[in-house]
Amino acid sequence: xxxxxxxxxxxxxxxxxxxxxxxxxxxxxxxxxxPGYTSYRCDRDFKLDRSMNNxxxxxxxxxxxxxxxxxxxxEARMGLDSIVVFIECDIGKVAIACVxxxxxxxxxxxxxxxxxLKGIFMDQSTSAKFCFGDFNLS
Numbered sequence: 360x361x362x363x364x365x366x367x368x369x370x371x372x373x374x375x376x377x378x379x380x381x382x383x384x385x386x387x388x389x390x391x392x393x394p395g396y397t398s399y400r401c402d403r404d405f406k407l408d409r410s411m412n413n414x415x416x417x418x419x420x421x422x423x424x425x426x427x428x429x430x431x432x433x434e435a436r437m438g439l440d441s442i443v444v445f446i447e448c449d450i451g452k453v454a455i456a457c458v459x460x461x462x463x464x465x466x467x468x469x470x471x472x473x474x475x476l477k478g479i480f481m482d483q484s485t486s487a488k489f490c491f492g493d494f495n496l497s
Contacts (some may be wrong), residue, residue, distance in 0.1 A: 436477030
């Protein structure tokens with residue numbers, strides 16, 4: 360977090376998306392606060408299937424979007440290790456998603472994440488959709 364805060368202090372970003380944050384419920388919002396930004400975070404709150412014998416297994420995950428205080432977020436939604444914020448701007452309602460898709464998700468969890476994202480990106484009420492993150496597609 361120290362490096363991110365230093366980077367933000369040198370530059371003015373509207374939004375910052377970070378995936379695979381490793382945040383959990385033991386970290387308070389104050390501990391990950393960046394002055395001048397509101398954080399929208401989704402910490403890992405589920406267990407991965409350890410029976411897959413996946414060498415890539417990790418208990419860490421989660422995503423966060425830091426939104427500059429000059430931007431009004433009209434809605435935020437959380438999915439599996441993912442967060443989406445909606446803002447209103449000149450072109451209408453815009454969705455910005457930050458996703459972490461663990462390579463250790465089981466089929467049910469993978470489908471749950473896909474359904475969450477489909478719901479966001481098939482929504483006709485948004486004028487534009489942006490999706491950032493680590494999808495581990497290989």
